[in-house]
Amino acid sequence: MDETKLTRRDMLRATAMMSLALAGAPLFSAVEAHAAPKAPQLPYAKGSLAPAISQKTLDFHYGKHTLGYYSKLAALISGTKYAKMPLEDIIRSTASNKSTRSIYNNAAQAWNHTFYWQGLKAKGGGMPPDAFGADLMETYSTLAHFQDVFIATAASVFGSGWAWIVKDKAGKIDIIGTQGADTPLTMNKTPLFVVDVWEHAYYLDYQNRRSDYVQAIFYYLANWDVVSKRYNAK
Ligand SMILES: [Fe+2]
Structure with a gap:
């Protein structure tokens, strides 16, 4: 098929x-x-x-x-x-x-x-909307600063792993990296958005340029409507 x-x-x-x-x-x-x-x-x-x-x-x-x-x-x-x-x-x-x-x-x-x-879609990216977007800007001041922190976190994951936007129990937005298969589901945090930073996610398109791949997701693919609904749901 x-x-x-x-x-x-x-x-x-x-x-x-x-x-x-x-x-x-x-x-x-x-x-x-x-x-x-x-x-x-x-x-x-x-x-x-x-x-x-x-x-x-x-x-x-x-x-x-x-x-x-x-x-x-x-x-x-x-x-x-x-x-x-x-x-x-x-x-x-x-x-x-x-x-x-x-x-x-x-x-x-x-x-x-x-x-x-x-969490991805065609013609995504740009400025996150609604309460999620407002709270993200309150935490990181600007979209560029948020992206810088996320990309730095993604780059710092040693070997294979994931970079996440999460919400903690107090409702605070945070950015974390996890290694291997690890997931915020076991960390008392609510996952809102994730980028796969295993090499299989980007090597064919970007070779070793992990940061370029993450940046492209923020420019073109992040489905902020889905993330906003996840943020409001819990
Ligand atoms: Fe993967």
């Missing part, structure tokens, strides 16, 4: 998943929680993020890496108590146990990637 062609059913399903995510709900519905988590379809065509993220990168990053984490997770949890848990619960229940490290890594990578893809 050509993964670049979304059927009408795929689009309706993607729209339903987006509505749940926008409302701050878990990424997976209650019905789906009774089976191993399945990867949501991308909410856009694979070529639509080019040239900031090329279709070739999308083909590998979604088709191989993202779907790979979901399929490895399904194999690891088949027949276990985790098979019937929502993805978020799998992550939280396996995070601190060495014996469940593989399940945690694949579950967290599946969740992080889904959150990443849902």
Whole structure:
């Protein structure tokens, strides 16, 4: 099957998943929680993020890496108590146990990637809107300063990881980096936006220029409407 062609059913399903995510709900519905988590379809065509993220990168990053984490997770949890848990619960229940490290890594990578893809769109970027935009400016003064801090944080993640905008329990906006599969879901923080800074996310398009890739996301792809709804939801 050509993964670049979304059927009408795929689009309706993607729209339903987006509505749940926008409302701050878990990424997976209650019905789906009774089976191993399945990867949501991308909410856009694979070529639509080019040239900031090329279709070739999308083909590998979604088709191989993202779907790979979901399929490895399904194999690891088949027949276990985790098979019937929502993805978020799998992550939280396996995070601190060495014996469940593989399940945690694949579950967290599946969740992080889904959150990443849902935070991007064609013709995105620019100034964040609404209360989120106002509070972001109160914290960082200017859009340029916010981007500088985020890009510096992304650059400081050693090896593979993620750069996040999060909200802490007091409602304060912060920017953090995490390594490997680690996710703010286990840190008592609410994730609002993430950029994948594993090399597989940018090497085909930017080689070793991680900062250029992150900057391009802020210029062209950040879906601030989704982030604003996440900010208002919790
Ligand atoms: Fe990735």
